[in-house]
Amino acid sequence: MPYYQTWEEFARAAEKLYLTDPMKVRVVLKYRHCDGNLSIKVTDNAVCLQYKTDQAQDVKKIEKLHGKLMRLMVSKETHSGAMETD
Amino acid sequence: MVLLENDSFLTELTRLFQKCRTSGSVVITLKKYDGRTKPVPRKGHAESFEPADNKCLLRATDGKKKISTVVSTKEVIKFQMAYSNLLRAHMDGLKKKDKKSKSKKTKATQ
Numbered sequence: 328m329p330y331y332q333t334w335e336e337f338a339r340a341a342e343k344l345y346l347t348d349p350m351k352v353r354v355v356l357k358y359r360h361c362d363g364n365l366s367i368k369v370t371d372n373a374v375c376l377q378y379k380t381d382q383a384q385d386v387k388k389i390e391k392l393h394g395k396l397m398r399l400m401v402s403k404e405t406h407s408g409a410m411e412t413d
Numbered sequence: 414m415v416l417l418e419n420d421s422f423l424t425e426l427t428r429l430f431q432k433c434r435t436s437g438s439v440v441i442t443l444k445k446y447d448g449r450t451k452p453v454p455r456k457g458h459a460e461s462f463e464p465a466d467n468k469c470l471l472r473a474t475d476g477k478k479k480i481s482t483v484v485s486t487k488e489v490i491k492f493q494m495a496y497s498n499l500l501r502a503h504m505d506g507l508k509k510k511d512k513k514s515k516s517k518k519t520k521a522t523q
Contacts, residue, residue, distance in 0.1 A: 353444035360434050360506040383507040390500045393443065394493050400445040400469035401486045 330377050334388050337378040341369040344376060345396060354396055356389070365389060415480050419492045422471070422482035423499060429475050430503035437475050446470035446483055 331337035345352045351371040358365050366379040367389050380389070417425060426441075433439050448465035467486040472479065484492050 349445050350447065353442055355443075356441040357438055358430075358433075358441075358504055359438040360430075361436055363506045363508060365504060365507060381508050383505070383509045386501060386504045386507060390497055390504075393500075394497055397443060397469055397471075397484065397493060398489060400443075401467050401484060401489045403467055403486070 330379050334378065334385060337367075337376060338388070338392055340376050341392065341396075344369055344371060344374055345399065347371070349400065354393065356393065367392075417480055417482050419482050419484060419488055422473075422480055423492075423495050425480045426473050427499060427503070429473055429478070429480070430499075433475050434506075440474050440476075442472040444470050 331340070341354075348371060353370060355368040355370075356365070357368075363381050364379065365381070365386060366377060368378075369376045378389075380386075415425075429439050446465070446468040448468060449462065451460070453459055465485075469484050470481060471484060472481040474480070
């Protein structure tokens with residue numbers, strides 16, 4: 328299972344995968360305080376994208392992507408044309 | 414599986430994070446939710462079901478206890494503010510890059 332090396336690549340691929348089929352995609356966050364690890368996984372059971380970090384600066388990025396996907400999920404228009412890509 | 418209101422979910426999630434400070438991990442799953450509560454029948458007529466397109470399902474677990482909540486459009490703005498603050502507040506165990514600890518400096522001067 329490949330881990331993405333840069334956040335930008337991961338975020339782009341994750342959004343692309345979400346837009347392919349929103350109903351199939353799920354986002355998983357895993358946080359281990361004792362190890363100081365945070366990982367994020369986006370999958371539709373066919374493709375699996377993962378990103379792992381131990382840097383505090385990435386927490387904000389992951390949290391922002393998480394929030395963005397949540398807003399997309401609850402919006403009426405599933406295929407939103409206005410993508411404010413970072 | 415415990416389905417909670419949004420506020421109760423945030424309270425329980427805070428407890429999960431506090432509980433997993435020393436050992437264990439917190440796993441949060443987010444997915445879109447169409448409001449279905451029963452499986453789709455293989456044969457026969459499915460119930461009249463109008464899928465919702467404005468909901469998402471949030472689950473959290475520490476491996477032992479599970480909690481979940483459904484967030485809809487009208488709740489997402491309020492929920493997300495509290496949720497974002499919660500995540501940033503509790504995910505503070507990661508390394509800070511290029512930052513020297515203040516305590517080290519204090520010890521050196523004393």
